[in-house]
Amino acid sequence: MSLEINQLTGGYAHVPVLKDVSFTVANNQVVGLIGLNGAGKSTTIKHIIGLLTPQKGTITLDGVTLQSNPTVYRQKMAYVPETPVLYPELTLREHLELTMMAYDLNIEETWVKANELLKRFRLDNKLDWFPVHFSKGMRQKVMIVNAFMTNADLFIIDEPFTGLDPLAIHDLLTIIAEKKAAGAAILMSTHILATAQQYADSFVLLNQGRVRTTGTLAELKLEFDMADANLDDIYLQMTKEG
């Protein structure tokens, strides 16, 4: 059992956006977090990474909560934000080095991993560049390398597919599959349903701050009583329910 969210109610400044949200992301699993704009995906993620504090309910990661042991909790988790953010004064190399320091990673071992990832994303000759010189897609790749070179148990990826070229999307999916095989839990929020359907093991459907349903595609089909449906159809059906 990796990430466990239990009856989470939360949001911004006492305006609850999320109501009674519960789901789990197990090890060796990719879970797709699906929902309309404003359904509460980003708010859920903000709660998990600790930018927002739950008003009710708990979030535990391998039995640890952010409140009980922040350092261990944070070490177990790596995050790829929807909009890439970088330190303007640090080069690519220094961004990676900073992460290694912060996560207390073995520098030499991690550089081996990092170099592999950099090569895969064709960033290996740009180690001394400043963020201003990176295109949006390149920044996103930096975020991905930064997250996936760590030994985190849980990877949270917020809308990873927009802005990446098809080759990079393919590479990212490969890396996700590798991490999953190695035992990590992955929570991925996305609007690209075709890709999600293909690569996620199960789904959490959010609607207006509540979990409409969770399960594998087969379970969703049963739930919505749509035998031949794909994720797209189920999603549209959910939005019609209002």
Added chain:
Amino acid sequence: MQELWQKRVQKHVQEQVKYLRLVFNDHFVIAIIFLLGALGYTYANAVKGIVNPQVWWMKPGLSLVLLATVSFGRLATLLKEADHVFLRPKESDLVWYLKAARLYSSWLPLIAIGFITLLLAPLLLITKTWSSWNFIFLLWTLLAIKDRRFTMQLQQWYQANQRQKGWFMWFLIDWLVIASQLYQWVNLVGFVIALISAYYQRQQLGKIQKTQLFDWLQAVSDEDSRIGRIYRLYNLFTDVPGLSSQVKRRRYLDGLLKLIAIRPANTYLYLYTRGFLRGTEFSGLYLRLVLLGGIILCFSHLWWLSFALGCLLIYLVGFQLLPFYNQYDQIIFTHLYPVAPASQMHAFKQLLRTLLLVQATFFSIILLVTLGVTVEVGLSIVGLFGLVIGFIQVYLPNRLSA
């Protein structure tokens, strides 16, 4: 078109006033007053102290200063990028717009030329090759040169006009004409040359404006870079929105950065030192205040004044650098790192302590040089270092946790 110009000038002036008010904030004005007073005093003494006004470098030096003065101030057109789309149909009226722009742009050089000439007057007079009525010729010559330069700048913005040709020749001519002003009678020749060339250039411009098309892109890009220069200057003192402070690689500082060992406890120190040294905003502030303070201290010959100024400057620098603590709050990863929150404060203290200790050391050396080794100076130095420690250990944590 004239209305458009009026509106733009109004907006432009408002904007400049806004920024100038920010640039000349209280701290800065106090520093400037001290500095100007000190400089003025030194200059007055220096002029009195000149024994031989005929030294060989006096005249070339004076002419170079005057040449630099003439180069001050550029033609402000306030043209905007969209103009080449929206104003193009009105191109024939642009002549009037440019006339107004030229008139407006003349004020600043006029003031600068008047001021510098006045400032140099004592020097010009003690060279004694000269009687005072020659000032009128000098002033008019400088103005004529400036006028010709504006005309040439305008000419460059018409298509099919060879750009930047012969600038070096004109530079030499200008220098010679200005130098001629330092000699009795020769100055009349220079004066006539300046007037004739200014008149001739204006005639040329009139012809070109009738026959040639305006080079919008060139004019707009020149105006953009002019405005950019002004804002970058403002940005040294205050925050200009839209002009993000630049980041410079500063490879020569890598040696310093290597001193920080790569281990988890140093995470924030790693970030802060790089951010400080490579960002231009806070490092620039630090350097400016420390150097300016050092210069001011050089002019003080009373130990208690130096001590008070030193304390004030250390406090000022420390205080102005405090916001750097929150520099990375906007970057989400700063909050996600599995690092104890207290280590951020610790790292910031380390950085600021180093900076203020460097400043205190620098000031102490100045005190020792200007005032000599005395008990008072010794106590002042102890006081300066004590202030640094107090600021870091007591004031900083209180201030930042509030």
